[in-house]
Amino acid sequence: MPIDPDFAAALASHSIEMDEAMAQRLQDYVTVMWRFNEQLNLTRHTTWDLFVGRDLRDCLQLAPLLAEGEEVLDMGSGNGVPGIPLAILRPDIEVSLAESVAKRAKALSEIVAEVGIQVPVYAARGEDLMEDFRFTSVVSRAVGSIAKFCRWIEPHWMMVDRLLLIKGPKWLDERGEARHLGSLANLQMRKVASYPLGDAEESEGVILQIWPKGSTRYQ
Numbered sequence: 001m002p003i004d005p006d007f008a009a010a011l012a013s014h015s016i017e018m019d020e021a022m023a024q025r026l027q028d029y030v031t032v033m034w035r036f037n038e039q040l041n042l043t044r045h046t047t048w049d050l051f052v053g054r055d056l057r058d059c060l061q062l063a064p065l066l067a068e069g070e071e072v073l074d075m076g077s078g079n080g081v082p083g084i085p086l087a088i089l090r091p092d093i094e095v096s097l098a099e100s101v102a103k104r105a106k107a108l109s110e111i112v113a114e115v116g117i118q119v120p121v122y123a124a125r126g127e128d129l130m131e132d133f134r135f136t137s138v139v140s141r142a143v144g145s146i147a148k149f150c151r152w153i154e155p156h157w158m159m160v161d162r163l164l165l166i167k168g169p170k171w172l173d174e175r176g177e178a179r180h181l182g183s184l185a186n187l188q189m190r191k192v193a194s195y196p197l198g199d200a201e202e203s204e205g206v207i208l209q210i211w212p213k214g215s216t217r218y219q
């Protein structure tokens, strides 16, 4: 299918330039995902402008933070964001998806099969996968607070190099809560991306990197 003119217009209005083959794959993903969305509650972003301006925007911020060859887990993938666009934008990394709700995981498996990308999908809680699999980066959006992630990953830091969490402006409150609870006591946290969300409040989106204190891998 040729590139949908509304998708092309949304890319242009957000000043995003992209290889046509990549845009085609993204379009295939969104088209199939929207089809599943009619039966399952996967996304409220059902226009090209919302997909580009919210979902793709976050994935484009995340993509350059990953090094070649990384093994990445998208924890709480839901509709596939950020994992599926990330796998399309960065074919040089290995992305897996974890989704704890079985019917959503099944839909994700069918979506990646139809799009034709090699992305394993696990119908499991992300933290349970860390019993058996090692990941260089665990990425996530809209799944849990900073404190919650710290609690989930706490027993598994031997299997995870870092967390990259995509957050909206509430991240400051979440950081306050995590500090209050002592969740960050043995961890380091740094804002590795910040970008305007383009809303009336002129709020900022961020990507937070969290990794164990004492690890020299990141600074």
Ligand SMILES: C[S@@+](CC[C@H](N)C(=O)[O-])C[C@H]1O[C@@H](n2cnc3c(N)ncnc32)[C@H](O)[C@@H]1O
Pocket: 075, 076, 077, 078, 079, 080, 081, 082, 098, 099, 100, 101, 104, 124, 125, 126, 127, 140, 141, 142, 143, 152
């Ligand atoms: C609000 S959706 C977010 C979907 C997508 N990441 C996004 O940004 O649009 C959260 C999803 O995470 C799943 N989830 C929550 N906790 C999880 C966990 N510990 N491991 C795997 N999936 C989880 C839920 O079932 C749900 O589908």
